[in-house]
Amino acid sequence: MAVVTPRVFVSHLSGVAVFDPNGDQVGRVRDLVAMLRTKGSGTRKGRPPRLLGLVVEVAGRRRVFLPMTRVTGVESGQVVTTGVINMRRFEQRASETLVLGELLDRRVRLVETGEEVTVLDIGIIQLPARRDWEIDKVFVRRGKGGALRRKGEALTVEWSAVTGFSLEEHGQGAENLLATFEQLRPADLAGVLHHLSAKRRAEVAAALDDDRLADVLEELPEDDQIEILGKLKEQRRADVLEAMDPDDAADLLSELPEEEKERLLTLMRPEEAADVRRLMAYEERTAGGLMTTEPIVLRPDATVAYALARVRDPDLSPALAAQIYVCRPPDETPTGKFLGVVHFQRLLRDPPFTLVSSIADTDLPPLPPDATLPEVTRHLATYNLVSAPVVDDGGSLLGAVTVDDVLDHLLPDDWRETELHGEELSPPEDTGWAPEVDDGGA
Structure with a gap:
């Protein structure tokens, strides 16, 4: 049997x-x-x-x-x-193909009818009595739409029943590929993009929504950021820059030619562009250049209950959610007079109706915008902080420096590429693997 x-x-x-x-x-x-x-x-x-x-x-x-x-x-x-x-x-x-990265969402044709179909998934099977595996089935959808939500009959066919996998395809979709990576963190999805071909990277980036692409761009090496941004339509470039954290957008824009930089800033919403322009006015390795302009800012009469509601925002990074900044109006940076900070732990210890002004830490010295990177680092280490306020000479809060931004600048310039590529290691003495004609990837 x-x-x-x-x-x-x-x-x-x-x-x-x-x-x-x-x-x-x-x-x-x-x-x-x-x-x-x-x-x-x-x-x-x-x-x-x-x-x-x-x-x-x-x-x-x-x-x-x-x-x-x-x-x-x-x-x-x-x-x-x-x-x-x-x-x-x-x-x-060159002879190898990435199954997830390159075959999903391809448009191929049924051999029998010549009808165009889109690849939704690939079935693999182990050969009997051997450890070799083969692709044997292709799950496809009729019609030009590749997304599962679109109409069109889906069917599973033999590999031999389709043709066109070896042909170069322009404008390949990415819906099904992205569905397989839906649960990945932005940093991990950045790793996926980094290892795709430039063509496939551009197609996947085009399929991401603005917020997801912005999060991923923030985790990519500078060269990848510029490459991906350059392949988007101009208005979408501006939309993605708006969705990025202002400090990351400022860093990316600073690498572009002056003419392109100004054009993109003009296309951005005025309030978003103003934050980015303000950050670009500071030296890169200073508190002003490192800070984000979007910390949690509350007025003195805000309650602990309201502060906790703001901290629960899932779009906030852990560092920004660690404390709130109490300021007089206006409560958008640059704010009115900076009064103090309230740490997240203190919010948990006080009754919901307590005013944040009554529990604010007013003794913590803020950073001036021209504080150097070593000064910022010492400040965070001295006071055991994950973020710190940046205040100008007039006493207005300009933003907050978070520990992750400091680490970005303390690590080597190519740390993201090193992380994505990995350091070259000498292979173990006994790998158990010997090169074969068809094997590859080592």
Whole structure:
């Protein structure tokens, strides 16, 4: 009796944990690597593509290659591997294809009818009595729309029933690819974009909404930021810059040519552009250049209950939500007279009806906008703060410096690229992997 091998659809593997034989988690699946076989390949003519391995993200956001011959099980929401994983950074070869990154959302044609369909998912299966895996099924939707919410019949067909995967496609969608990464944090999605081709990176960026793209851009290296922004339409560039934190938008704009910078600032909403212009007026490595202009600012008569409601805003970073700033009107930066800060812990200890002005810490010295990066660092360390107020000579609150912005400037300029690429390590003496004609990704 033939043994039936379960089929796995690749969308279910995105982000799945990878475990070693001892049951310890070693990373998470970020993509799959396949080799598309073309016609005229001798004995392999007509065979479905062979799955070479998995791209696994390990500690430090390093991406490594795990050969499928090392995979002993793909079940119950996990991947089990055997032996030692080669920690050398994954580099895609020209003959290799990323299944999630490059095949989902492709427009291909049914061989029988010539009808155009969109790839929603890919099914893989392990060959009987072997550790090799192949792509055997393609889940497609009829019509030009690739998103699951759009109308059109969906069907699962054999790999041999579709054609066009090897053709270059312009304007490929990204809805189904993004659906597989929906739960990723912005920093992790930035890692996905960084490792895609420039063409695919632009297509995925175009499919993201403004807020999500803004969050991802803030986590990318400078070169990637400029590349992605440059491929957006001009008005959308301005919209994405508006959605970014003002300090990050100012940093990005400062890298653009003067003419383009002014054009984008003109397209932005006046109030958003004003904040960015104000930040760009300060030296980069000063409190004024590091600060954000959007801390939580409350008037003296605000209550603890209202302050806690403001702190609960899910769009706030933990550093900005750690304390509120009490100021006289106006309560938009630059504010009226700065009165003091109230730490989140203090808000939790006082009754809801308490006025924030009565519990504000008025002894904490604020930072002047021209304070240097070492001075800002010492200030945060001295007072055990995750954010600090920046106040001008007139006593008005200009913004707040958060610890994450300070770390960005304390780390080497290329720290994001180092994190995304990973440092080159010498491979373990016994990797258990030997190069083969079709294998790759090491």
